[in-house]
Amino acid sequence: MKFTKKQIDRYSRQIILKKIGVVGQKKLLKSSVLIIGVGGLGSPIAIYLAALGIGKIGIVDKDNVEISNLSRQIIFTTNDVKKNKSSIAIKKLKKINPSIQLKSFNKNLTIQNINQVAKNFDLIVDGSDNFRTRFLINDYCLQNKKILVSGAISKFDGQVYTFNFSKKKSPCLRCFIPNAPTEHDIDNCEYEGVLGTLGGIIGSIQANEVAKEILGIGDTLCGYILIIDGLKLTFRKVKLNKRSDCNCNEKK
Ligand SMILES: [Zn+2]
Numbered sequence: 001m002k003f004t005k006k007q008i009d010r011y012s013r014q015i016i017l018k019k020i021g022v023v024g025q026k027k028l029l030k031s032s033v034l035i036i037g038v039g040g041l042g043s044p045i046a047i048y049l050a051a052l053g054i055g056k057i058g059i060v061d062k063d064n065v066e067i068s069n070l071s072r073q074i075i076f077t078t079n080d081v082k083k084n085k086s087s088i089a090i091k092k093l094k095k096i097n098p099s100i101q102l103k104s105f106n107k108n109l110t111i112q113n114i115n116q117v118a119k120n121f122d123l124i125v126d127g128s129d130n131f132r133t134r135f136l137i138n139d140y141c142l143q144n145k146k147i148l149v150s151g152a153i154s155k156f157d158g159q160v161y162t163f164n165f166s167k168k169k170s171p172c173l174r175c176f177i178p179n180a181p182t183e184h185d186i187d188n189c190e191y192e193g194v195l196g197t198l199g200g201i202i203g204s205i206q207a208n209e210v211a212k213e214i215l216g217i218g219d220t221l222c223g224y225i226l227i228i229d230g231l232k233l234t235f236r237k238v239k240l241n242k243r244s245d246c247n248c249n250e251k252k
Pocket residue numbers: 171172173174175176242243246247248249
């Protein structure tokens with residue numbers, strides 16, 4: 001892969017970094033990332049990943065844009081209301097970075113279609129808003145040894161966790177939450193509310209983790225959960241151990 005003059009200009013502020021350079025920028029351009037859900041988290045994740053030059057980005061979302069999404073889903077504008085999120089998001093990303101590959105999946109992820117959708121992507125970013133999808137993605141990434149960068153927001157708080165299932169020591173979501181809550185147990189932001197900026201804070205950290213995992217730089221968040229209190233503005237990195245009776249042990 002040889003850089004064009006335009007690419008060198010576009011990525012110059014990253015290429016100039018010793019820890020990235022031409023070699024790192026090529027790694028980013030050769031990588032592929034699937035973003036699941038383009039909502040409060042998926043919006044900043046998609047914008048940053050396209051801007052920093054991830055070579056191939058897929059976006060999964062079946063929903064249409066609603067007016068109540070606009071307080072936090074910053075990739076959309078008022079004119080987008082009632083249009084499909086994944087296809088609109090792809091159009092916006094094309095404008096941000098026309099030279100990367102983009103693919104929209106206008107569907108809900110299911111156990112039947114997840115392999116078809118995700119198999120051609122190296123890394124999965126979870127920006128979904130329900131536990132059914134979160135556990136589906138966790139189990140798929142675990143089985144297929146893919147890296148998963150996940151985030152969640154509610155009210156004024158947020159969490160980020162990374163699972164690198166190519167590492168034997170990596171815990172999984174089920175180590176952290178042994179019993180998947182049912183939809184009735186969970187208050188998502190539709191009911192609980194959320195301050196829009198939390199999507200930006202958590203989503204940007206998720207995009208930062210994706211870049212670090214691809215580049216192999218810095219300290220990975222794998223094995224920890226980052227808990228952010230947006231009101232007190234505290235960031236706590238809590239050790240997340242593999243549970244000895246979790247499924248993820250059996251499959252290794
Ligand atoms: Zn586990």
